[in-house]
Structures are given as C-alpha cells and as structure tokens.
Amino acid sequence: MMTNKEGKNTSGHLKATITGEEVFYSEKVRVLQRLEDGSYQFDADKGDGEWLALVVRTLNVEVGKSYKIDRFGGEGTANAVYYASYESSYNGILGEVKVTKFDQLSQTAVVEANVSVVNDADKKKKIEAKGSFEGFEVSMLQGLDFCKP
Numbered sequence: 001m002m003t004n005k006e007g008k009n010t011s012g013h014l015k016a017t018i019t020g021e022e023v024f025y026s027e028k029v030r031v032l033q034r035l036e037d038g039s040y041q042f043d044a045d046k047g048d049g050e051w052l053a054l055v056v057r058t059l060n061v062e063v064g065k066s067y068k069i070d071r072f073g074g075e076g077t078a079n080a081v082y083y084a085s086y087e088s089s090y091n092g093i094l095g096e097v098k099v100t101k102f103d104q105l106s107q108t109a110v111v112e113a114n115v116s117v118v119n120d121a122d123k124k125k126k127i128e129a130k131g132s133f134e135g136f137e138v139s140m141l142q143g144l145d146f147c148k149p
Contacts, residue, residue, distance in 0.1 A: 014044035014131035049086040055079045066096040080115040090117035
C-alpha cells in the first residue's frame with residue numbers, strides 16, 4: 001500500500017534527464033529516513049502523477065560512496081522508482097546512486113544517480129539525476145512499500 005504524504009520538513013530540488021530528452025524538475029522534495037527497513041529515500045513529486053524516488057539502503061550513509069542498484073537488495077544497495085503517471089511505474093535494474101554530501105546533524109544531502117529503470121512491459125528508461133535536500137523526515141511505517149511524496 002502506498003502512502004500519500006506531502007513532505008513538509010524538506011526543501012531543495014531534484015533535476016533529472018530521463019531517456020535523454022524528458023526533463024524532470026521539482027522543488028517538492030523530501031528525504032525520508034525509513035527506520036522500518038533501514039534506508040533513506042530521496043524523492044521528488046513533479047505533479048500529475050509523476051515522481052522519482054532514489055533509495056539508499058543503509059542508515060550509515062557514506063559521503064562519496066556509490067550504492068549499486070539492486071531491486072531486491074539488502075544493506076548497502078540502492079534502488080530507484082520512477083512513476084511516469086498513475087498507470088506507469090518503473091523500477092531500477094542497473095546503475096548507482098551516489099551520495100556526494102550527507103550531514104545528519106545539519107540534515108543536508110546531495111545525491112546523484114545514473115540508473116536504468118524498466119516497467120512491467122519491459123520498456124526501459126535511463127535516468128540521470130541530481131538532487132539537493134535540506135531537512136529530513138522520519139518514517140516508522142509497518143510496510144516496506146515506497147512512500148509517495
């Protein structure tokens with residue numbers, strides 16, 4: 001079950017190029033510290049059902065480290081989820097999410113991603129993204145599904 005929750009404590013922006021031509025930009029962003037599965041979710045909502053989430057599966061984020069995409073991976077891996085519309089979602093299959101700045105005390109982060117995603121119809125997209133975030137939120141949901149911004 002997806003939870004619709006608007007980020008109220010995070011400011012910043014996320015910009016992405018999707019398959020070399022589509023531009024994704026949003027200032028409606030959120031960093032969600034997901035205690036239930038030990039991860040950080042960096043996401044942005046462009047509107048009209050389009051949003052992008054980058055997940056790093058660790059609570060001990062290392063600056064400069066690249067986390068490899070593994071859709072069903074464990075500690076120290078990453079994932080990407082892109083919703084192109086309410087009917088079309090894509091999940092990460094290749095690539096990495098790199099954390100270039102992360103400070104838990106000041107609650108600031110910069111993440112970059114270079115990932116490939118695929119939908120249920122095997123349509124692939126390549127995403128290059130960079131986001132800057134300030135202010136973290138904490139989630140203690142019972143399920144492990146992505147929280148939509």
